[in-house]
Amino acid sequence: MRDLIQQVDAGLQAHDEFGDSQQIVRLNIERYKFALAVLAREDARLRAALPAVEALSHAQADKLFGDLLVRAELEAAIERLETGVAPLHQAGLLTWSLERSLARIDEPLSLSAAAMQRRFVAGPDLDGRRIWIWDLADAAEPAADALREALRLGFMPGGHCEAQLVRPSEAMVAQFDRACTLLQTLVPHVARSVFGHLHSVAFAHMRNERGPMLTASGGDATPCMIFIAPEELANPWDTAVHIMHEAVHLKLSDLVRTSAAVVREDMVTLPWGREISVSNCLFAFHAYVHLQIFRTAVERLGPELHATYGAPEDYRAGTRAHAMSVVNNASTAPFSRGHERMAYLARQFRSEWSHYLTPFARRMVDWLCAAIAPLIDMPAEAAPVAVAAGDAPAGAPTASVRYAKNPHLQLRPIQDRGVLFAADPAQPKIRKLNTAAWLMFELCDGRSELDLTQAYADLAGLASDRAWRQVEPTLGNLVANGMILPQGQSVAAREGRAA
Known part of the structure; x- marks a missing residue:
């Protein structure tokens, strides 16, 4: 059984796209760099910072974009860019936090960690980085004030939740670190993976509409961090569960930032x-x-x-029962x-x-x-x-409709990942094209649908009719996203069909 556990532990992190946290973090960092470049079109100070951002090592970039203030303000700026919804945070805080973070990039602590009154760290050393523990002083200071505001506005917004931070003691930090060690001992591959997405932890008393909460993970306003009720720390087994549970949520959050997961958000x-x-x-x-x-x-x-x-x-005896507990879950319901x-x-x-x-x-x-x-x-x-007859692509590729790339796009190719980030100034939403969509985008150099289909069929080793089933919806998505522009006599008919 030991070998099987080790096999599954390693296998959950082995998938290049879904499991490998280093690749997930790296792709998310590339998204943030691209977002800064898009935002910098309208901001001279951001444009001035871009060369320093591009020159960072991976560890430095992880430190920069793992800082709560930098990432929270960058996510707020991306939301404003894509939706037009005004961010709740202080204007200019993104530029301020980015410049401050770059100025101290070679120092041991990130901008947010340095705002703590005492330096408490726990967990494994990941390229010189460990998890820092929240210990905000009461005194006013720009970074500390910004962090307090982020917590006030950002703790699980919309969920009728509240959190009251608890100043950590050395014993609390030691208990948390003990649980981190236990997690690493039992499932070392999963542990290292999820710790890669976790930068800080806050001890807090939390409540939502259903009552007291044991743990929580940060949203976009409090990213890269988790919250744990201090009374949970005495139990190392379930504390390890809490750490893993919330850090796994952070991992999936990082994953779906670059790849949409849900088509329709129903209840x-x-x-x-x-x-x-x-x-x-x-x-x-x-x-x-x-x-x-x-x-x-x-x-x-x-x-x-x-x-x-x-x-x-x-x-x-001292553990509240819950579905994920390995200590108190004797329910037969x-x-x-x-x-x-x-x-x-x-x-x-x-x-x-x-x-x-x-x-x-x-x-x-x-x-x-x-x-x-x-x-x-x-x-x-x-x-x-089974695909019904009515679900088959309507019509067939034609020589009268041609496609060309939108000449106004801003692009960031990640060659070794087969990923292309793109943004259209007219529709300022950050898009990510996978390898197949990127290939189709590159083929759109004025070719007709017939020529595109044949080129794709040749590259993919498919028959022309099967290739068209893949080509047509991809073309429709690229047109809808503003990535390519259709040209030719039958454009209106084609666009109506795609809709």
Whole structure:
């Protein structure tokens, strides 16, 4: 069993697109660099900072874009760019925080970490970076004031939630660090992966409309951080669960920043008595899969560690029951345990809910099911839905419609990842093209639909009719996103058909 646990632990991080945190973080950093370049068109100070940003090493860039103030203000600026919604934060704070962070990039602490009154760190050393613990002083100081405002406005907005920070003690930090070590000992690959997305932790008393909360992870206003109730820290087993749970959410957040996961954000009712959005269900499923490997490791390998950490049952009396607990979850009620919820969500996403997911998310769900299957039975993949005659592409490629690239685009190619970031000044939304869409974009050099289809068929090794089934929707998306411009006598008819 030890070998199987190690195999699944490593396998959950091995997927180049969904599992490899270094690649996920790197691609997100490229998105942020591109966003700064797009924003800099209207901001001279940002333009002046771009060369220094591009010159950063990966570790320095991770430190810069992992800083709470820099990332929060950059996400707010991206939202303003793409939606026109005014950000809630102080005007100019992005430029200020970016310049301040670049000025101290060679110092040990990031801008936000340096605003703490005391320096508390925990967790593994990742290229010179460890998790820093929130210890905001009461005194006024620009970075500390900005952090307080970020917490006030950004702790789980819209969820009727509140958080009261608790100043850490040395004992609390030691307890948190002990749980980090336990997590690394049991599932070293998963632990290293999720720690790559976690930059800071705050101890806090939290509540939402349902009552006290044990943990939470930051949204865009409080990114790269998690919150843990201080009374949870005495139990190393469930503290490790909390760290893993919330840090896995941060990992998926970083992943879906560059790849859309949900086609339509409907609310669904779960059999364990909750009504939540489809995307929240996807986040929950992703977390349950990762927590299953930890639960199995606790059951099979944990007894070897009881002398150091105590046995899980030793902490049961002081532990609130919850679905992910490895200490207090003796309930026999349906769907009260994490693995039951995981199996239910997998079944839904592979059947009734599959239409909510993008192809990217459907592939991720299938991979997660396959990765955890050696440890627990998972629902079989649903049979492919037959394509009805009316679902086939209308018409056929024509020689009368040609496509050319939009000459006004701003582009950032990531060659070794097969990814192209793009933005159209007329539709200032950051787009990410995967390898297939990027290939189609490059082929749009004035060629007709017939020529595009044949070129794609030759490159992909497909028959022309099969190639057109892939080419037509990709062309439609590229046109809708402003990436390419159709030209020719039948453009109006083609655009109407694509709509």
